Amino acid sequence: MRTEYQFREIEKQWQSFWEKNETFKSQINKNKPKYFVLDMFPYPSGAGLHVGHPLGYIASDIISRYKRLMGFEVLHPMGFDSFGLPAEQYAIQTGQHPAVTTENNIAKYIEQLKNMGFSFDWSREVRTSDASYYKWTQWIFMKLFNSWYNQETDKAESIDTLTEILTKKGSVNLRAVCDEELPRISADEWNSYSEDEKYKYILGYRLAYLDDSVVNWCPAMGTVLANDEVKDGFSERGGYLVEQKKMRQWSMRITAYADRLLTGLDEVDWSDSIKEQQRNWIGKSIGAEVTFDIENVIDKKIKVFTTRVDTIYGVSFMVLAPEHEWVDSLTTQEQKSAVAEYVKWTQSRSELDRVSEVKQISGVFTGTYVTNPVNDERVPLYLADYVLAGYGTGAVMGVPSGDQRDWNFATHFDLPIIPILDAQKGIEKQADATKEGLYINSGIINGLSYKEATNTLISWLEQRGLGKGKIQYRMRNAVFSRQRYWGEPVPVYFKPTSSGELLPYLIDESDLPLELPKIDKYLPTETGEPPLGRASMEWKYKNQYEYEWSTMPGWAGSSWYWYRYMDSQNKDEFASKESVDYWKAVDLYIGGSEHATGHLLYSRFWNKFLKDLGLVHEEEFAKKLINQGMIQGRSNFVYRVKDSEKVTFVSYGLKEKYQIAALHVDVNIVENDILDVDAFKKSRNDVPDDAEFILEGGKYMCGWEVEKMSKSKYNVVNPDDLISKYGADTLRVYEMFLGPLEQFKPWNTNSISGSHNFLRKFWRLFFDENTQAGKLVDETASADELRVLHTAIRKVKDDLDRFSFNTVVSTLMICVNDLGQLKCHKKSVLRDLLILVSPYAPHMAEELWVALGELPGQISYAKFPEFNPAFLNEESFKYPISFNGKVKLTLDFSSSASSNEIESGVLANEQVIKILAGVSPSKVIVVPKRIVNIVLGK
C-alpha cells in the first residue's frame, strides 16, 4: 500500500486491475434497473486526442460511475466511427490501405482513453469499418429498400403489403410517400404489368431508392455531399467549392418521417437550440397550393405554394425559378433572347457570387401571362433568382403589398402594389405582412378576417379543383451515395430487364456482409466512376452482375450504433431481442452540438424506422442529450520589439512603450502566463542566446487570446502531458471544475494546481505527507463531522442529478477543507466521502479504499451514501435582517419559531432598535428559513 500520493503508479496499477478483472463489464441483469450512458463515438484521426476531446467522456464517465453507485446496471461503451475521409485521403497520397491507418489511429485512441481511467466496457467496442459491424448497416439498408411508408398507418411497412394493396386497389387512392412523378394506376393496370414493370414501379415507393436528383457535387473531392455537409456553397470538410449537378443516386426517403421527426422533439430532453435547429431544418410550412392557368397554353398549369393564400387577390406578378424546366416553353418569341441571357447570367454566377453578393434585384419578363384563379386577372410571368427551384414548386406568386421580396421586385419592375387588408400601413414605402384587419380589394373574402379568409379560400379552391391546403417541408430526402472507397458497400447489384434496362436488386441476405474489395488505387476510375469501379473486373455478384460502386455516407454507420453496443458480438442479429428488451434506448447521450442536423437527425430517422419494423422499442433513441461545449484554445503571445539592434522581447505589461510585433508562443512553455525564457530560447532557432528580455517584476509576462485550438497557433494542450504531470484524476477533476459542461470555454491550464491540491489535501486526511504515517482512526463521528459530510452528500447527489459537474467539485473541496479543519481522520466519515469522490477521481478512490481496509475494486459497486437530514443541525437558523432590502445584521432564531415570534424577537433586538432610531416600521416581512425584511416609510 502506498502512503504517498504517487499518482502515476496508482493510476497505472488500477487501470490494469480494472482491465484484468473486467470491473466494468456490464450484462443483462433483470434485478437491477438499467442505465445506458452513451458518448458520441469519435472518428479516430491521426492527431490523437487533445484536451478538449475528453470533456464529454469525463462527464459521461462520472455519471456512469455515479449510476453504478446508485444501484443501476450501467451500459457505458466506446467505439469508433472509423469510416471516413482522412484515412482515404491519406491512402490516396501514400497507397496505404485505409484499414491500416485506421487500425493504428484506433490503437492510439484506445491507449489515450484508457489512460484517463474511463470505465468503458471495452468488450463491447464497435468499429463501423469492421465487416462484422457493417454487415448490419447493410442489413438495415436492405430493410429500408424493402419498405415503403404507408401514410394510412403512419409507419413504414414491408413492400409485401404494398404489392397486396396494388393488386387489389391500385394506387389511385393510395396514401403513401413516393416519387412525385410516379403515375397513379388502377389495380387492373398494375395486374397487367410484367414482373419487370411491377418491380420498376415499386422502386418509386421504397424508402431507399435510386433517383436522378440534383445533388451537391464536389468536383475537388469527386463525390456528392449531403445538405448538412455543405456550408455556404462549400464543403464542410476541406472547404471545396460545391456545385449542383443532376446525378443518379441512392436516397433515403427521410421526408416520410418529417412530421414524426418534428413531433418527437417534444418528448425528448434535448437543448432548445438543438431542437430548434432540427425544427428549422425540417422547416414545416402550412399553406396552400394554387394552380394558375397559363394564357395560350393548354397542356400546362403552374402550381405555386404559398403560406399566405389569403393574399391571393394582391397578386400582381408571378415568378419562376430560372432553373425551372418550363422556362423555354413558356417564353414568348420576343423575350427569347432576354430570357436566354438572364438564364445564362444566373448560371454563370458561381455559388460564391450568390453568397457574397449583396441582395440585388434581378429578373426578366417571359412575355407570358398567367391567370389568377380567384379573379381571372392577367398576371405577368417573370423569372427571378430569388425563387429557388428546389423548394416548393419552384414558382411563387408575387404579392408586393404583403411580402418584402415581392415588394422589392414589384418596385424594381414597376408592377402594381395592391393593398389587401385595411390594416396594412405604408405599403408605398415597404411591404406590410400583417394579418390584422379586414380584407379589401379581395372579392369573395372582402370584410373577412385572416382566419376566416384562409379557410374560405382553401375550400373555394378545393371545390373547383384549383388548389388545396398543403404542408410543405424544407427538408429534402437524404442523398445516400458517396463516390468514395472507405465506406460501407451498398448491398445492391444491377440486373438488366428483358428490354436491357438495369434495375437494382438486393443481394441475398446470406451473402452479407458485402465486403470492400481490394483496389489498386483509391482514386476514381479513368472514366470518372467511383473507386470501387476499379475492382469491377473480378468483383461481381454471382460472377456476373455489376455491384453498386458508390458507398454509403459517413452517417450510415453512426445511425444505429447504440444498438450494436447492446450485443456487439452477435453474429446472427444486429442485437438480440433479449438485449434490446433490456437496454431499450439511450438514457443519457453526451456529445457535441455540431451534429444537430446531421447525425442526430439521421439517427432519429433510422430509429423510428427500426421501431416501425418492431425491432426496437422506443420512438426516440436518446431521451436526454447534453451537448458539451467546445473547448477553445488559449494562445499565448510574446512581443518582439521592432527595429531594435538586438533581438528583444518586451513583457506584456510594458509593451505599450514600444513598437512591437506579437508572436504566438507555445503554451506548453508558459505557466500562469509567465514565460519560461530558457525554454523559449531553446525552442526557437531565430532567438539567439543573447536575446534581450524586458521583464516586469523579474518575469516575462505573456499576452493571451482565445482562438481555435490548432497546431499553427501553438495552443494545443495534450492530455497525456497533463496526466504525466498531475495525473488523470487531477485532469478529470479539473476539466469538470472549469465551468458548466455545456458552456464554450477556452482551455487554460493555469489553475489546474487547485484541483491537484484538492486531491492531495484529500489524501492527507488519510496519510501524513511528511512521515507517511497512516492517520485513520476508528472513532465514531462527531456531530460537526456528520453535518459537514451530509451537507456534501446532499449537494453532490442533487448536483449530479442535474448534471452540474462543476459545482460538485466545489462541494467536495468544501467538505475536504472542513474535515481538514476538524482534523477528521475517522474511517466512517472518510469512507462515505471517498465514495462521493470516486466518480471524479476513481484511481485515488480505489487506492484509499484499500487503505480503509475494504476489498480492492469494490468501490465501483459500493452503495452511494444515504443523506440523513437529522445530521444537518437545523435547530436554529441565522436570519439576515434587512431594512428595505439591505441586510444590516443577522440574528439566530430557533427553527421552530413562528413568524410572529421572530418578528417580535427582531423588533426587540437592541441593534435593530438602534438602527430604527425611533421610526416604527410600516411592515415586517418574515420568510421562514430565508430572511427578515423590515420595511420603513412608504
Add this chain to the structure above:
RNA sequence: GCUUGGGUGGUGGAACUGGUAGACACGCAGGACUUAAAAUCCUGUGAGCCGUAACGCUCGUGUGGGUUCGAUUCCCAUCCCAAGUACCA
C-alpha cells in the same frame, strides 16, 4: 434579418422555485515554518469613502426603465458577444 444561448471581481466561475451577490478555485499581497528553497499552514483580497482603529457608510451582476417589502433572477426597451441559419414563398 431570424433562431438559440450568454454578458457577475484581475481570471475561471457560484448563487436550484425572487430572499445575506461574488461560494469554490486561480492569481495577487502579507505572515508562520525552514540555514535556504520547495511543500504545507494562517490572514487578507469587488470598487470607493470616513476614520488611529473597532465600527460604519455609499456604489456594485452590460445599459435605461418597470413590477416587488426585496431583482443577477421576472417584465419592457436597448447595446454587445457566441453559435446556428436564411432570398424557404
